Amino acid sequence: MDIAHGFLIIAVIILGARLFAELGVRIGIPTVIGEILAGLVLGPSVLGFVESNETLQFIAEVGIVLLLFEVGMETDLYRMAKTGFKPFIVANAGVFFPFVLGYAVSYYLLHIPFLASLFIGGTLTATSIGITVRVLTELNRRQSHEAQIVIGAAVIDDVLGVLVLAFLYQFAQSGSLSLLATAQVALYIVLFMILSPLLAKVVGFVIEHFDRHSATPGLLLSLALGLILLMSYLAHLLGAPEILGGFAAGLAMGQHFRFVIPQMMNGMPFHRHITHVMTPSPVMANRVASQMEPLIHTFAPIFFVMVGVSINLHAINWAAPEVWLMGGLWVLVAIVGKFLSGFAVSENRLTQMAIGLAMIPRGEVGLIFAQLGFAQHILSPLVYAALVLVIMLSTIFPPFMLKGFYARYGNRMRSPGEPA
Amino acid sequence: MDIAHGFLIIAVIILGARLFAELGVRIGIPTVIGEILAGLVLGPSVLGFVESNETLQFIAEVGIVLLLFEVGMETDLYRMAKTGFKPFIVANAGVFFPFVLGYAVSYYLLHIPFLASLFIGGTLTATSIGITVRVLTELNRRQSHEAQIVIGAAVIDDVLGVLVLAFLYQFAQSGSLSLLATAQVALYIVLFMILSPLLAKVVGFVIEHFDRHSATPGLLLSLALGLILLMSYLAHLLGAPEILGGFAAGLAMGQHFRFVIPQMMNGMPFHRHITHVMTPSPVMANRVASQMEPLIHTFAPIFFVMVGVSINLHAINWAAPEVWLMGGLWVLVAIVGKFLSGFAVSENRLTQMAIGLAMIPRGEVGLIFAQLGFAQHILSPLVYAALVLVIMLSTIFPPFMLKGFYARYGNRMRSPGEPA
Numbered sequence: 131m132d133i134a135h136g137f138l139i140i141a142v143i144i145l146g147a148r149l150f151a152e153l154g155v156r157i158g159i160p161t162v163i164g165e166i167l168a169g170l171v172l173g174p175s176v177l178g179f180v181e182s183n184e185t186l187q188f189i190a191e192v193g194i195v196l197l198l199f200e201v202g203m204e205t206d207l208y209r210m211a212k213t214g215f216k217p218f219i220v221a222n223a224g225v226f227f228p229f230v231l232g233y234a235v236s237y238y239l240l241h242i243p244f245l246a247s248l249f250i251g252g253t254l255t256a257t258s259i260g261i262t263v264r265v266l267t268e269l270n271r272r273q274s275h276e277a278q279i280v281i282g283a284a285v286i287d288d289v290l291g292v293l294v295l296a297f298l299y300q301f302a303q304s305g306s307l308s309l310l311a312t313a314q315v316a317l318y319i320v321l322f323m324i325l326s327p328l329l330a331k332v333v334g335f336v337i338e339h340f341d342r343h344s345a346t347p348g349l350l351l352s353l354a355l356g357l358i359l360l361m362s363y364l365a366h367l368l369g370a371p372e373i374l375g376g377f378a379a380g381l382a383m384g385q386h387f388r389f390v391i392p393q394m395m396n397g398m399p400f401h402r403h404i405t406h407v408m409t410p411s412p413v414m415a416n417r418v419a420s421q422m423e424p425l426i427h428t429f430a431p432i433f434f435v436m437v438g439v440s441i442n443l444h445a446i447n448w449a450a451p452e453v454w455l456m457g458g459l460w461v462l463v464a465i466v467g468k469f470l471s472g473f474a475v476s477e478n479r480l481t482q483m484a485i486g487l488a489m490i491p492r493g494e495v496g497l498i499f500a501q502l503g504f505a506q507h508i509l510s511p512l513v514y515a516a517l518v519l520v521i522m523l524s525t526i527f528p529p530f531m532l533k534g535f536y537a538r539y540g541n542r543m544r545s546p547g548e549p550a
Numbered sequence: 551m552d553i554a555h556g557f558l559i560i561a562v563i564i565l566g567a568r569l570f571a572e573l574g575v576r577i578g579i580p581t582v583i584g585e586i587l588a589g590l591v592l593g594p595s596v597l598g599f600v601e602s603n604e605t606l607q608f609i610a611e612v613g614i615v616l617l618l619f620e621v622g623m624e625t626d627l628y629r630m631a632k633t634g635f636k637p638f639i640v641a642n643a644g645v646f647f648p649f650v651l652g653y654a655v656s657y658y659l660l661h662i663p664f665l666a667s668l669f670i671g672g673t674l675t676a677t678s679i680g681i682t683v684r685v686l687t688e689l690n691r692r693q694s695h696e697a698q699i700v701i702g703a704a705v706i707d708d709v710l711g712v713l714v715l716a717f718l719y720q721f722a723q724s725g726s727l728s729l730l731a732t733a734q735v736a737l738y739i740v741l742f743m744i745l746s747p748l749l750a751k752v753v754g755f756v757i758e759h760f761d762r763h764s765a766t767p768g769l770l771l772s773l774a775l776g777l778i779l780l781m782s783y784l785a786h787l788l789g790a791p792e793i794l795g796g797f798a799a800g801l802a803m804g805q806h807f808r809f810v811i812p813q814m815m816n817g818m819p820f821h822r823h824i825t826h827v828m829t830p831s832p833v834m835a836n837r838v839a840s841q842m843e844p845l846i847h848t849f850a851p852i853f854f855v856m857v858g859v860s861i862n863l864h865a866i867n868w869a870a871p872e873v874w875l876m877g878g879l880w881v882l883v884a885i886v887g888k889f890l891s892g893f894a895v896s897e898n899r900l901t902q903m904a905i906g907l908a909m910i911p912r913g914e915v916g917l918i919f920a921q922l923g924f925a926q927h928i929l930s931p932l933v934y935a936a937l938v939l940v941i942m943l944s945t946i947f948p949p950f951m952l953k954g955f956y957a958r959y960g961n962r963m964r965s966p967g968e969p970a
């Protein structure tokens with residue numbers, strides 16, 4: 131890619147993503163769907179203007195790692211631990227049903243290879259926090275009882291989704307499903323998830339210290355970005371996907387993390403000293419978040435546009451009944467699987483339905499799943515394209531379903547703030 | 551480049567640049583020199599850890615375009631026009647002497663090819679605004695009479711430098727020096743420099759309008775970045791280097807630009823309406839600047855690190871006398887050429903010397919010059935390495951010389967704010 135031509139391509143990707151996102155939001159379509167549509171239009175499916183290459187893939191990958199960093203920063207482990215078991219149960223059910231159903235349908239009914247079927251199951255597991263929160267906020271239900279459960283569950287199932295992805299990724303790399311390898315990956319990932327935020331926290335303290343005494347501007351941002359990229363590399367070394375590193379760095383630098391450490395250390399030796407070290411000012415977390423924001427806004431859309439670019443709709447034989455069968459079954463699994471999760475907790479029927487509906491929107495993690503499976507040559511172009519379309523459909527419609535549901539039954543449910 | 555490995559490389563580049571810049575500033579070395587040193591250490595000269603590749607080059611190029619955007623945003627054409635002729639004369643003398651002397655020494659004494667000699671002359675022309683301003687501020691001389699002249703001249707000679715570069719770049723592309731081609735390039739560049747800020751201004755108005763009515767966050771940044779990259783592509787199409795596009799976009803989006811347009815339009819038809827359209831709130835310029843800052847802080851150092859990486863000190867035969875002759879002559883030209891510029895205006899001897907000394911530090915534009923000449927295979931690796939070292943030397947020492955000068959003669963000069 132010639133550099134000047136590369137400038138043109140990136141400009142068109144950024145502006146195209148923005149145009150489609152903006153138009154989409156006005157007709158009720160989530161930003162991420164607009165960005166994928168921009169990619170479909172710019173890529174081989176319609177205009178053929180943008181082709182994937184090494185540089186674009188690298189930039190897109192930076193985008194998704196930064197996005198997971200943002201998700202990590204917004205994840206409040208302590209609060210999640212305090213909301214009780216209901217979100218945890220909903221999240222597990224919401225991962226279990228779509229994963230098992232997705233796998234079973236793909237492997238037994240559609241006769242897709244074993245590993246690919248596992249990836250398809252995984253792709254259907256993760257609820258999109260962003261879309262769910264946005265819809266519930268619009269409906270003025272953000273503080274409702276069911277919203278608390280759903281948001282907690284959406285965060286947990288993103289984490290579960292990323293963990294499932296890490297396992298499958300390792301299987302894909304080693305090419306086999308040995309018990310020893312599984313145990314090893316499990317150990318690595320658990321160690322990574324426990325140690326890396328601690329490590330990153332210590333580094334965060336060092337960053338804060340240097341930032342206070344720095345002679346050059348912009349130190350905070352460079353160090354945060356360096357940390358994110360190093361953690362992503364470390365995750366990759368341990369056999370997990372890079373995004374897990376971004377997520378762990380986000381957990382560590384988020385302002386919620388400071389509450390967890392002192393709690394954990396309570397009564398241990400050096401408790402007071404370590405608590406002091408481990409409690410950076412929330413001001414720093416806010417500064418990191420606000421300085422990273424422009425980078426995230428710039429890079430993340432490039433990932434979603436490149437998802438659209440990586441699909442060639444012309445390569446799919448739309449006349450083949452199996453395409454429609456495949457897509458139809460997966461959409462069904464995507465909707466029914468998540469809807470069932472609402473019924474895993476004891477609530478009245480309407481609340482269970484609201485939870486189930488609110489869990490349906492898919493998003494970033496599912497797309498990352500599908501994209502990784504495709505890049506590793508586990509998913510065929512056909513399966514990949516169908517999966518992305520399924521994610522898009524199961525992201526576009528649930529907000530409308532949820533709005534319809536609340537319009538009809540909302541007044542019969544517990545109103546926000548009302549005691550249980 | 552494997553993506554995870556790429557993450558590691560970028561992280562090391564960002565952190566290395568930061569480390570060397572931070573250490574450098576503490577011992578009085580400008581940031582940009584620290585970053586080049588980081589590149590020398592990481593590159594083939596010392597560790598051999600970072601190798602140039604397409605993706606890194608692309609990212610580095612984005613960095614330099616963004617940096618020129620920042621320079622453009624900070625350039626106040628209207629104020630420059632008002633400061634009178636002295637900065638203009640100093641700037642022209644400060645471009646003329648080093649260019650002619652650099653060319654003459656290289657072509658006649660060192661017998662370097664014609665085009666390469668022109669590039670060497672060009673490399674030695676541009677004073678670094680950033681370093682000069684920083685040193686004068688440290689000396690509490692920022693508001694002094696000579697500082698006003700020097701800062702104005704540094705801005706003007708950056709513009710002149712970029713224009714000279716655009717011409718040489720075009721010659722390099724076409725491979726010949728025909729009068730017609732020269733006239734054509736001159737026409738293109740003049741048209742580009744006049745029309746593109748106007749075009750960008752109109753686009754800027756559209757951006758501001760959409761930003762006010764946007765449904766998605768981060769619109770301003772995407773549009774600004776898209777505009778910068780498109781302008782850079784446009785500059786390339788017209789045969790100018792991409793950085794000219796970044797600079798033009800910066801001029802247009804800077805908050806100073808609004809003063810120029812209404813002045814220019816005075817008395818023309820639709821003057822009031824156009825003035826209204828052309829006068830965005832300074833708030834927007836500030837928002838663009840503050841949102842672009844994290845991107846610039848991230849990308850620009852990568853360019854300077856890659857300058858260091860592109861040099862292989864092992865490839866230079868340090869025992870050859872011609873290396874030392876070459877370097878010595880160019881350092882002499884770099885210092886004497888600029889020092890002479892102070893004597894082009896009628897001031898007392900001490901003020902002339904202060905101006906001459908303050909004009910010596912070189913910086914970004916010179917490095918861009920050298921790097922472009924090298925990338926176009928006009929400059930040999932040896933000449934390129936020697937030039938970068940010359941720029942580094944003529945950037946490191948002048949601040950010390952200036953400090954020494956003011957320590958000795960400062961009390962004999964007009965103090966800040968004193969009437970002429």
